[in-house]
Amino acid sequence: MDDIVRQSLAKWPNVPSCTGWLMLDRRGNWRMRDEAAQASGAPGTAIRHDALLGFINRNYEVDERGQWFFQNGPQRVYVELGYTPWVVRLSVDAGGALALHDQGGGRFEPAAVFVDEDGAILFADHTQPARIAVLHDHDLELFADHATLADDGSMSGELHWNAQAPLPLQSIRHDEVAARFGFIASPAAAAAAVHTPT
Incomplete structure (x- = not known):
């Protein structure tokens, strides 16, 4: 402040x-x-x-x-x-590393990734309590380039986030997000x- x-x-x-x-x-x-x-x-x-x-x-x-x-x-x-209280943009640098930045320009380090019934992608970070951010819809194609998605249309799969273990794509309902993340x-x-x- x-x-x-x-x-x-x-x-x-x-x-x-x-x-x-x-x-x-x-x-x-x-x-x-x-x-x-x-x-x-x-x-x-x-x-x-x-x-x-x-x-x-x-x-x-x-x-x-x-x-x-x-x-x-x-x-x-x-x-x-x-x-959500945060909206993030996904980018990739010249070396191929992914990064998320919130609407204020701050780094957002993902700990979990979710998809809702409308196909919106959400990220939770490592803070306690976790911040939740929705991915800007202009970045969905870039997200898909770094994810392995199921062929059955279920939106299950995982996101390959730099050198760390892949983040599993978890389902969440839009109307559950606010209560779950407080x-x-x-x-x-x-x-x-x-x-x-x-």
Whole structure:
């Protein structure tokens, strides 16, 4: 977290949080969601300003409930997730070594690889608790180039990750990912549910 953010939190500790205004989409784009986008369920406008993107990425954290947020000075801005809290890109260097980088440019070292019922590829890393990231769909062909997949269409197989033992491709259902990896995909929906009378 940036020092200026820590200082603003100390100066104004009780600024109310907000939900619904910021989204991390399925391709790792940060998006601003005005009231019209929120009302229609649209993803919003992609943020393109490099300094702002850097600020968001440096101040992106998770709370005790598994809700990811951007600490914007003294205000906590909860993030709507297009799928997972992290989106990774797969690349291969001139020597043939594979690498994953998250939406902020940080390295992501895979410990496990999953495939959901729609064919999306997800990686869990070595941290505790494990971070979960969906692979950008533009990198599926590169992934397939380094995987051995079953011929029966079951999406079973393994990923050949550099010099280490192959990572088995495990199946997971899209609707199980958030609970298994301890995050809330829509803090706005969670907040609405808390405030809806029963």
